[in-house]
Amino acid sequence: MTVLLGVDVGGTITSTGAVTVDGEILVERRAPTHGEGPGRALATLLGLIADVRRAAERRGSAVTAIGVGVPGPVDTVAGRVGEHVPHVPELAGRPLAAELGTHSGLPAFVDNDVNALALGEWMFGAGRGARSLVVLAPGTGFGAGIVLDGRLVRGIAGFGGELGHTPIKFDGPPCWCGGHGCLAVYASGRGIAEAARGRVAGDADAPLLRAAGGDPQAITARLVFERAAAGDALAAAVVDEACQALGAMLGTVVNGLNPEVVIVTGGVAASFAAREARILEAARAYAFAPALAATRITIVPGDKRTSMRGAAALALYEQGRGGHAS
Ligand SMILES: [Zn+2]
Numbered sequence: 001m002t003v004l005l006g007v008d009v010g011g012t013i014t015s016t017g018a019v020t021v022d023g024e025i026l027v028e029r030r031a032p033t034h035g036e037g038p039g040r041a042l043a044t045l046l047g048l049i050a051d052v053r054r055a056a057e058r059r060g061s062a063v064t065a066i067g068v069g070v071p072g073p074v075d076t077v078a079g080r081v082g083e084h085v086p087h088v089p090e091l092a093g094r095p096l097a098a099e100l101g102t103h104s105g106l107p108a109f110v111d112n113d114v115n116a117l118a119l120g121e122w123m124f125g126a127g128r129g130a131r132s133l134v135v136l137a138p139g140t141g142f143g144a145g146i147v148l149d150g151r152l153v154r155g156i157a158g159f160g161g162e163l164g165h166t167p168i169k170f171d172g173p174p175c176w177c178g179g180h181g182c183l184a185v186y187a188s189g190r191g192i193a194e195a196a197r198g199r200v201a202g203d204a205d206a207p208l209l210r211a212a213g214g215d216p217q218a219i220t221a222r223l224v225f226e227r228a229a230a231g232d233a234l235a236a237a238v239v240d241e242a243c244q245a246l247g248a249m250l251g252t253v254v255n256g257l258n259p260e261v262v263i264v265t266g267g268v269a270a271s272f273a274a275r276e277a278r279i280l281e282a283a284r285a286y287a288f289a290p291a292l293a294a295t296r297i298t299i300v301p302g303d304k305r306t307s308m309r310g311a312a313a314l315a316l317y318e319q320g321r322g323g324h325a326s
Pocket residue numbers: 164165166175176177178179180182184
């Protein structure tokens with residue numbers, strides 16, 4: 001049996017799996033990305049790849065290619081990681097695809113992690129069989145990936161699908177990307193936590209702050225959603241704004257691209273799933289009704305396994321295209 005190696009490089013954990021062409025994970029290993037110290041992400045990556053490859057080969061599987069998802073934009077024409085990878089700065093600017101190819105003797109492909117995730121959902125997941133889909137992935141930040149007419153949309157500089165940094169409020173607060181009022185400011189894990197911290201600032205009696213043990217830094221998106229569900233008005237206001245922002249993005253995606261399927265996944269998706277009705281209500285307020293009615297919207301909580309399968313899907317996709325990066 002032939003398998004692909006899928007590698008998801010996270011800011012904290014790197015996961016590697018041997019994945020069949022049907023998306024089944026046969027072998028799986030994880031390690032702290034910076035386990036051997038700062039600047040050691042590449043060593044972690046190479047170690048995991050060698051480890052999983054050996055384990056797959058012991059099971060009688062032949063590895064045909066490696067796919068790697070990294071948390072930032074990638075120049076896939078040059079096979080080079082972009083300069084903006086704050087969680088794994090040692091990979092910035094590296095010709096990672098060529099390095100892995102030389103090291104392993106296998107074809108290797110590198111792309112943005114959420115582009116890989118979109119390919120995974122398209123080939124193996126909730127978007128299987130669709131001609132077009134958009135993946136929106138609120139996690140710590142807010143990633144997205146677009147497949148249109150059977151092709152991943154990468155754009156001219158590798159920023160294709162960066163919908164998390166679409167301004168949804170033109171005079172909104174500054175975003176860490178340098179823009180203003182981005183979707184990520186309202187609907188990512190970091191954005192939701194920061195919005196809640198802003199609202200409790202100066203109010204030591206705020207129930208949300210007390211629920212966080214009095215430490216604003218202990219306020220997480222998950223806590224904000226939990227407290228909102230428990231009736232905390234301040235947390236509910238933050239969650240409502242996040243749902244409205246996500247609904248506005250669904251309107252943008254549906255009106256602008258009219259895909260068959262939109263999948264909301266990523267680390268915050270499980271929290272959003274409980275608010276699906278509110279999100280769709282907001283989407284209806286922004287989208288063309290016939291376009292929205294024709295689009296299947298699904299919320300799928302994401303995990304490391306889906307990211308790893310996405311990286312394997314990247315390798316499969318590129319092999320199917322003859323490895324022509326563009
Ligand atoms: Zn932004």
